[in-house]
Amino acid sequence: MDPSDEELVASVLGGDRHRYEVLVRRYFRAAYVIALAVTGHPEDAEDVCQDAFIRAYTRLPQCRAPDRFGAWLARIVRNRAHNYRRYQILRRMSSLDGIAPRATTESPAVRLDRARLRNRLLRALAKVSSIKRQVVLLHDLEGWTHGAIAHTLGISELMSRRHLSEARRSLRAILEGTTFRGDRYD
Amino acid sequence: MTDQPLNLTPLDPNEDPPLEDRVVRAIMAQLETEAAWTDRATLMTGVRSLASPVWIAAGLIACVAGGVLLREPSAPPRKGPQTIAESLGLPRAVAAWMASESRAPEGSAGTGGRQ
Numbered sequence: 004m005d006p007s008d009e010e011l012v013a014s015v016l017g018g019d020r021h022r023y024e025v026l027v028r029r030y031f032r033a034a035y036v037i038a039l040a041v042t043g044h045p046e047d048a049e050d051v052c053q054d055a056f057i058r059a060y061t062r063l064p065q066c067r068a069p070d071r072f073g074a075w076l077a078r079i080v081r082n083r084a085h086n087y088r089r090y091q092i093l094r095r096m097s098s099l100d101g102i103a104p105r106a107t108t109e110s111p112a113v114r115l116d117r118a119r120l121r122n123r124l125l126r127a128l129a130k131v132s133s134i135k136r137q138v139v140l141l142h143d144l145e146g147w148t149h150g151a152i153a154h155t156l157g158i159s160e161l162m163s164r165r166h167l168s169e170a171r172r173s174l175r176a177i178l179e180g181t182t183f184r185g186d187r188y189d
Numbered sequence: 190m191t192d193q194p195l196n197l198t199p200l201d202p203n204e205d206p207p208l209e210d211r212v213v214r215a216i217m218a219q220l221e222t223e224a225a226w227t228d229r230a231t232l233m234t235g236v237r238s239l240a241s242p243v244w245i246a247a248g249l250i251a252c253v254a255g256g257v258l259l260r261e262p263s264a265p266p267r268k269g270p271q272t273i274a275e276s277l278g279l280p281r282a283v284a285a286w287m288a289s290e291s292r293a294p295e296g297s298a299g300t301g302g303r304q
Contacts, residue, residue, distance in 0.1 A: 120199035
């Protein structure tokens, strides 16, 4: 049986910092998706994730409800991502164009295909508000409930549902004429 | 129907398998580095605390007290009766002089006649 968040937090606070890796792996996807929703850049999301997990570690004694580590971490990720985004906007004033995936072991063709699909979605997501991006990514990609999204983003469940519905409608309109067939939008 | 979930799998971080490992490794490496710095800082703080004025004063007192306790006595304690002057810690020569002075009135009775 996997240890609970509370047990892991207690272990880390007790000096076993290697147990933090379990928490990192458990919440990496959610943290990445939130960071991606806010920054709009996969590479920035990666940097934000790293920064947020380090910050969460240093502030772990301040985590008042270790059993809700995920929600606490998500708030840190959001704050870091917003700060990062503001900094990046000032620094490079760039758009979502020109995103290139980092080097992997995949073939160039597969990598290019994935980058094309990702860019298409990211461009569409860039046209909806940050809060809608977060809701739609957390719900449709991460499978979070509206209750969890509402708690993490500090909105009501009703607003979460509304944002999701509007985000889907907007994204479908933007991607109009494209269909997802197996592994690509055409 | 427009309210069906969107297929956002191209954005799934699991689509890039090395991504998670790369980020997790980077995080844990940074934590190790920071932990090493913290341990070193804690050690230095402990050493610095020993150099506080209170500890310095306590060390000096301990040194002085130890030196006094270990010092060899300069002269063996005298046995036998001591005069009041010796009991007060006055040098032996002074004590002897005072003793002779206290005996003087008997020896110089003849001089007292000079008026």
